[in-house]
Amino acid sequence: MSDATGGLVRWVELPSLGDERGELVAIEAGKSVPFPIRRVYYMYGSGVSVSRGYHAHRALQQVAICVAGSCIMRLDDGREKADVILDSPHRGLLIGGMVWREMHEFSPDCVLLVLADQHYDELDYIRSYDEFLEVLNAKN
Ligand code: T46
Numbered sequence: 001m002s003d004a005t006g007g008l009v010r011w012v013e014l015p016s017l018g019d020e021r022g023e024l025v026a027i028e029a030g031k032s033v034p035f036p037i038r039r040v041y042y043m044y045g046s047g048v049s050v051s052r053g054y055h056a057h058r059a060l061q062q063v064a065i066c067v068a069g070s071c072i073m074r075l076d077d078g079r080e081k082a083d084v085i086l087d088s089p090h091r092g093l094l095i096g097g098m099v100w101r102e103m104h105e106f107s108p109d110c111v112l113l114v115l116a117d118q119h120y121d122e123l124d125y126i127r128s129y130d131e132f133l134e135v136l137n138a139k140n
Contacts, residue, residue, distance in 0.1 A: 008075050009082050010094040012063055025089055027115065033092070035061050035117040042067075042113045046106040053102040055127045058135070061117040063092040069110030076100040078136040086112065098139070100132050 012032055017024045029037040046052060053074075064073060070087035077099050084093055092115070095101060103112070118124065126132045 008077050008080050008099070009084055010096075012092045012094055014065065014090050014092055016090060023089070033063050033115055034094070037115045037117065038119055039116040040113070041116070042111055044068075044111040046071075046103075046110065048105055048107065050106060051102060051104045054100075054129075055125050056100045056132045057097050058124050058126060059097040059118070060121075060124050061097065062095045063115045064095060065089060065092040065113045065115075067111050067113050069107035071106045071110050071112060072104045074102040074104060078133060098132075098136060100129060 012034070014025050014027060014032055017026060027033055027037075029035065043052070064086060066086035067089045070085060073084045073086055073093055073095075075082045075084060075095065086093060106112075126135060
């Protein structure tokens with residue numbers, strides 16, 4: 001598995017600004033998140049046996065933060081694969097374009113927040129793994 005040096009698994013650190021009253025995390029586009037944030041969505045209520053994703057994006061950049069609970073993000077860039085546990089509101093997983101992603105093993109309390117650099121565009125999705133490999137091969 002790659003680490004935070006620029007490989008498949010890249011983290012952004014989101015330190016807590018909390019105090020005795022509780023935790024507070026601030027996210028600023030272009031600072032802690034390395035792109036302009038144009039869209040925010042979150043998912044919750046996915047059972048532990050539910051899997052989501054099963055697609056890549058052509059260009060979309062995102063940061064996924066588990067603000068409560070946990071889940072596994074499975075990444076695959078055609079060369080390497082990694083299973084990443086998302087279980088901290090203090091760091092986000094940076095996912096760039098042309099990375100196949102799947103989400104598994106949602107805890108009952110999981111709230112997965114995603115920051116995206118583009119508005120929703122179904123044309124940016126590649127929802128077939130065979131097509132994902134074809135697009136990758138065409139680029140190389
Ligand atoms: C991703 C992973 C991590 C919208 O209308 N607008 C939106 O911004 C989004 C994200 C989704 N939708 C619609 C499209 C589908 O009808 O909501 C429905 C569920 O979306 P989808 O099946 O793509 O959800 P996931 O959990 O498989 O994937 C999502 C994101 O779509 C995707 O970009 O990287 O989370």
